[in-house]
Amino acid sequence: MHWYEKLNKYFPIEEMKSREHMETLLRERGDIYHKDEGPLHVLMYVELDYFVFIDYLFVSKDARGQGLGHKLMEKLKKKGKPIILEVEPINYEDTDTEKRLRFYKREGFEHAKSIGYERRSLATNEINAMEILYWAPNNESEEMIYDAMKKTYEMIHTYKDKQIYGQSYQPVEEVLTFEEDRDRENLLEDI
Secondary structure (H helix, E strand, O other), rough: OOOHHHHHHHHHHHEEEEEEHHHHHHHOOOOOOEEEEOOOOOEEEEEOOOOEEEEEEEEEEHOOOOOOHHHHHHHHHOOOOOOOEEEOOOOOHHHHHHHHHHHHHHHHEEEEEEEEEEEEEEOOOOOEEEEEEEEOOOOOOHHHHHHHHHHHHHHOOOOOOOHHOOOOOOOOHHHEOOOOOOOOOOOOOOO
């Protein structure tokens, strides 16, 4: 099966970039947008000088529990930069959401409670709320993580959006918010 089809079957439509968008990023932004693919995994990520952003991580059901996800995380952690990713809040009807959160907690990720992230899906036209998780090897602040997310949104998520989708995503200031004293529950606390 083609790498895009693996991702498309696993991730909800409102979280997926189109195949054209991802192939355009690989072709035109190959200096920063990368694909690590094997028979049992697909990892799409962005690497800039001061952080790594995981766009998609898929590990086949056949390989789960065998340490493949951990090996992929270790490979990224060796870069010595903060690692950032988006996750959907726990959906009790989808047991994979809680499994994903448990995995990232085991890998040492933290919940960026001060960062809000809501974006309208171009596929469904519905508002999609996501949470930001991060691994900070040098105790990087949530404010630094927020700045990295804004950069990712502008450089990757909205790259050629009007040309590819026929419409644009919302501007970054409508999608990402930062409230240092936000009183939110830690998504990973009871996992």
